[in-house]
Amino acid sequence: MTKGRETICRALDIHKTYWRGKVAVQALRGVTLEIRTNDYVSIMGASGSGKSTLIHILSCLDTPTKGEYFLEDKLVSSYTDAELAGARNMFFGFVFQSFSLLPRLTAIDNVALPLVYAGVKKRDRNQRSAEILKKIGLGDRINHRPNEMSGGECQRVAIARALVNTPKVIFADEPTGNLDSKTGSEIMEIFDRIVEEGNTVVMVTHDSNVASHAKKIVSLKDGLIDGE
Amino acid sequence: MVNDVLNKISLSVQTFRTHRLRSFLTALGIIIGVSTVIAILSLIEGLNRSVAEQIQSIGSDLVFLSKSPIVLAGPQNIEEIANRPDLTPDDALAISELPSVEIAIPDISQRLNKLKYRDKEIANVRIRGTTEKFSSVNNRFIESGRDFTKDDVTHRRSVCAIGSYVAKNLFPDESPVGKELNVRGHRIKIIGVHREKGAFLGQSMDNMLVIPYTFYEKIYPSRGESVFERAFFGYSIDIKPKKGQVERVTDEVRELMRRRHRLPFDKKDDFELGTQQMLMEIYQNITRVGFIAIVAIAAISLVVGGIGIMNIMLVSVAERTREIGIRKAVGASNQNILSQFLVESVFLALVGGVIGILLGLLLAWLISIVSPLKASVSFWMVLLGFGFSAAVGIFFGIYPARRAAGLNPIEALRYE
Ligand SMILES: Nc1ncnc2c1ncn2[C@@H]1O[C@H](COP(=O)(O)OP(=O)(O)O)[C@@H](O)[C@H]1O
Ligand SMILES: [Mg+2]
Numbered sequence: 296m297t298k299g300r301e302t303i304c305r306a307l308d309i310h311k312t313y314w315r316g317k318v319a320v321q322a323l324r325g326v327t328l329e330i331r332t333n334d335y336v337s338i339m340g341a342s343g344s345g346k347s348t349l350i351h352i353l354s355c356l357d358t359p360t361k362g363e364y365f366l367e368d369k370l371v372s373s374y375t376d377a378e379l380a381g382a383r384n385m386f387f388g389f390v391f392q393s394f395s396l397l398p399r400l401t402a403i404d405n406v407a408l409p410l411v412y413a414g415v416k417k418r419d420r421n422q423r424s425a426e427i428l429k430k431i432g433l434g435d436r437i438n439h440r441p442n443e444m445s446g447g448e449c450q451r452v453a454i455a456r457a458l459v460n461t462p463k464v465i466f467a468d469e470p471t472g473n474l475d476s477k478t479g480s481e482i483m484e485i486f487d488r489i490v491e492e493g494n495t496v497v498m499v500t501h502d503s504n505v506a507s508h509a510k511k512i513v514s515l516k517d518g519l520i521d522g523e
Numbered sequence: 524m525v526n527d528v529l530n531k532i533s534l535s536v537q538t539f540r541t542h543r544l545r546s547f548l549t550a551l552g553i554i555i556g557v558s559t560v561i562a563i564l565s566l567i568e569g570l571n572r573s574v575a576e577q578i579q580s581i582g583s584d585l586v587f588l589s590k591s592p593i594v595l596a597g598p599q600n601i602e603e604i605a606n607r608p609d610l611t612p613d614d615a616l617a618i619s620e621l622p623s624v625e626i627a628i629p630d631i632s633q634r635l636n637k638l639k640y641r642d643k644e645i646a647n648v649r650i651r652g653t654t655e656k657f658s659s660v661n662n663r664f665i666e667s668g669r670d671f672t673k674d675d676v677t678h679r680r681s682v683c684a685i686g687s688y689v690a691k692n693l694f695p696d697e698s699p700v701g702k703e704l705n706v707r708g709h710r711i712k713i714i715g716v717h718r719e720k721g722a723f724l725g726q727s728m729d730n731m732l733v734i735p736y737t738f739y740e741k742i743y744p745s746r747g748e749s750v751f752e753r754a755f756f757g758y759s760i761d762i763k764p765k766k767g768q769v770e771r772v773t774d775e776v777r778e779l780m781r782r783r784h785r786l787p788f789d790k791k792d793d794f795e796l797g798t799q800q801m802l803m804e805i806y807q808n809i810t811r812v813g814f815i816a817i818v819a820i821a822a823i824s825l826v827v828g829g830i831g832i833m834n835i836m837l838v839s840v841a842e843r844t845r846e847i848g849i850r851k852a853v854g855a856s857n858q859n860i861l862s863q864f865l866v867e868s869v870f871l872a873l874v875g876g877v878i879g880i881l882l883g884l885l886l887a888w889l890i891s892i893v894s895p896l897k898a899s900v901s902f903w904m905v906l907l908g909f910g911f912s913a914a915v916g917i918f919f920g921i922y923p924a925r926r927a928a929g930l931n932p933i934e935a936l937r938y939e
Contacts, residue, residue: 356851377857395848412855413854414527
């Protein structure tokens with residue numbers, strides 16, 4: 296592990312229990328993890344091992360049942376709703392397996408969405424979003440809607456959206472899971488480049504080819520880390 | 524901040540556009556409610572105005588003495604009223620001698636089904652027998668010709684002053700002054716035309732012939748002997764008090780009339796005294812019923828409209844669960860989502876409100892064209908319509924909006 300890099304996220308003994316009626320499902324059973332600037336982490340594990348649950352908690356989309364999670368030394372459980380929303384907005388970008396774009400918005404408006412909630416003016420929003428779309432190779436798709444684009448293009452729009460507000464960590468939950476292998480490797484190249492530019496990426500996958508891009512692999516089994 | 528609100532409004536417009544029919548149907552409750560209220564309010568306001576104008580044009584606080592009550596309140600014994608002594612011009616004379624009275628005139632009238640002049644004909648003309656002081660009691664002015672005089676009254680001259688409606692409709696192209704009308708076989712010479720008075724409670728005050736009461740008695744030697752005719756077809760007396768003496772007038776007239784009718788102290792009055800104040804009160808009671816009806820209509824339709832909005836907003840929240848999840852995932856706070864949905868429901872309600880206001884104005888306008896009612900629109904009604912629909916939007920939008928805001932982003936994203 297490279298020393299001297301700043302710690303962004305620190306998760307201590309994180310548990311997450313879901314309730315299905317009266318049956319408790321222990322998705323996480325005590326995970327401890329640190330993410331530092333410019334990390335490129337891959338979280339691997341079988342389906343149902345708790346990978347998604349873990350990065351949802353890391354990205355403040357969900358809260359742990361037990362355990363402590365610090366964002367730059369601040370305890371997340373003390374955050375108000377507005378602070379959590381702020382963290383999702385400015386600290387993190389998230390790329391979902393299913394793209395999760397708003398179907399009625401154009402590519403540029405989808406990318407600009409985090410900036411809307413960051414209170415950026417429309418002109419700046421458009422300028423920044425257009426720039427990043429160009430960089431990611433979608434300069435000619437700016438005014439297309441999701442149903443007018445291929446899966447790979449949609450995922451690139453989603454990556455642009457995750458990057459637009461210059462977050463400290465970009466999370467991706469099986470970003471290539473819905474794509475054919477060629478498109479998938481194109482997407483992986485984008486992630487590699489993002490990390491080269493100094494960004495921090497945490498990616499969930501169950502594909503070891505995909506995971507091999509990362510500098511660090513965390514493998515999960517039944518809600519516990521069984522290898523790094 | 525302004526930016527933010529504009530954003531949300533434009534989002535609402537988008538949603539409205541995508542679901543045009545659905546949104547319109549949802550707004551229908553509000554549209555119906557607001558338009559009914561606006562239409563009725565402006566008609567009542569129009570009525571109020573013309574009544575107020577009328578009362579102002581009569582000018583003073585008149586006191587009316589009559590044999591029968593102005594409005595029959597509840598079951599009253601018509602037989603008893605019919606058996607009361609008739610009021611007479613002599614009574615008017617005696618009343619005019621009272622210290623608090625400025626003028627008192629006898630006033631008797633009938634409705635003529637038809638009145639003809641050559642090939643022209645009008646209906647429902649009121650023929651009114653009174654004295655030369657009629658114009659000053661009622662603030663009427665002669666526009667052309669002259670009023671009849673005391674002399675005309677004493678000599679039972681067959682002369683009349685006509686209202687402007689009669690003049691306009693029977694004599695569209697010529698001066699009526701000097702022409703003769705025929706009423707029940709009597710020829711009456713027109714000597715003057717009254718200035719236009721307008722309508723009172725939808726009735727034209729200009730469709731009228733004013734003649735000396737002495738001559739009226741010649742045209743109608745008896746008023747008929749049926750109970751109804753005896754009860755309602757006699758003289759009444761219009762009294763104009765001296766300045767500030769309305770209260771005293773009623774007391775003095777009551778005392779005088781009881782004496783003239785030789786009523787023992789333990790018997791009730793056998794006449795009715797009314798003031799313009801009382802007329803106003805009766806009128807206000809009628810409009811109050813209208814107001815209560817409006818409040819009820821408004822309340823019901825706004826509640827129905829509001830429930831419609833709540834329903835459609837709940838559907839909308841369910842349909843857009845994924846969208847809410849996505850927005851939250853990229854940084855929308857509960858507050859952001861709440862206000863977005865609230866702006867949307869208020870927008871929906873306001874669209875209904877605006878359409879309702881326009882429709883209501885149109886309705887009032889149509890009614891005032893096809894009926895004698897007048898509509899009068901004030902700015903406060905428009906504001907009221909606006910305010911009410913906004914309030915409905917907020918009140919019924921808050922629950923769906925809170926439901927949207929409270930969604931867990933992960934569960935919302937998983938929703939299909
Ligand atoms: N909302 C939920 N309610 C109940 N159980 C859940 C919920 N989300 C996840 N789980 C369960 O938690 C475990 C971990 O799920 P997840 O983190 O999605 O795994 P992975 O992403 O590794 O496939 C699984 O057994 C899953 O069924
Ligand atoms: Mg998963």
